[in-house]
Amino acid sequence: MQCPHCKEEVLDGAVKCKHCGSNIAPQGGQIASGQEILRFDAQDVEKNKVLAIIGYIFPILFFIPLVTDAKNSIYAKFHANQQLILLIFGFGGAVCMVFISIILAFVPVMGPMMGKLLRPAFSLACLALAIIGAMGANEGTPKKLPVIGNLTTLIK
Ligand SMILES: [Zn+2]
Numbered sequence: 001m002q003c004p005h006c007k008e009e010v011l012d013g014a015v016k017c018k019h020c021g022s023n024i025a026p027q028g029g030q031i032a033s034g035q036e037i038l039r040f041d042a043q044d045v046e047k048n049k050v051l052a053i054i055g056y057i058f059p060i061l062f063f064i065p066l067v068t069d070a071k072n073s074i075y076a077k078f079h080a081n082q083q084l085i086l087l088i089f090g091f092g093g094a095v096c097m098v099f100i101s102i103i104l105a106f107v108p109v110m111g112p113m114m115g116k117l118l119r120p121a122f123s124l125a126c127l128a129l130a131i132i133g134a135m136g137a138n139e140g141t142p143k144k145l146p147v148i149g150n151l152t153t154l155i156k
Pocket residue numbers: 003004005006007008017018019020021022
């Protein structure tokens with residue numbers, strides 16, 4: 001294989017380039033997702049990193065990679081998909097929380113208090129997922145979000 005930085009030939013699976021000394025492995029993480037092997041190219045990650053991280057801060061912007069040059073990026077699409085899942089989970093969950101807290105309001109004593117705690121607790125969970133996602137985007141490894149990350153692949 002070729003070093004992504006200096007284009008010199010290096011051993012397959014090398015962690016460090018012997019020509020320019022740059023790290024090769026950490027950005028090209030590999031996992032098996034279903035049957036396909038997902039692999040991010042270091043240059044791809046470098047180019048689309050900011051966009052991928054912003055997408056976790058504002059998940060509503062998940063579609064941006066799909067309408068720009070980044071649509072050819074495996075890395076950008078991976079994160080756009082995770083952000084879309086987070087967005088659907090967040091909205092869907094928020095609506096559920098409203099209904100649950102309405103029902104809880106009829107439960108004597110503890111009900112109304114639990115109803116009040118539910119929404120902030122859910123918001124915190126979403127925030128935690130977004131932070132984990134943004135950290136994964138920053139690392140450049142194909143790590144899916146906990147719990148919800150494996151739900152579906154909406155963007156091919
Ligand atoms: Zn090199």
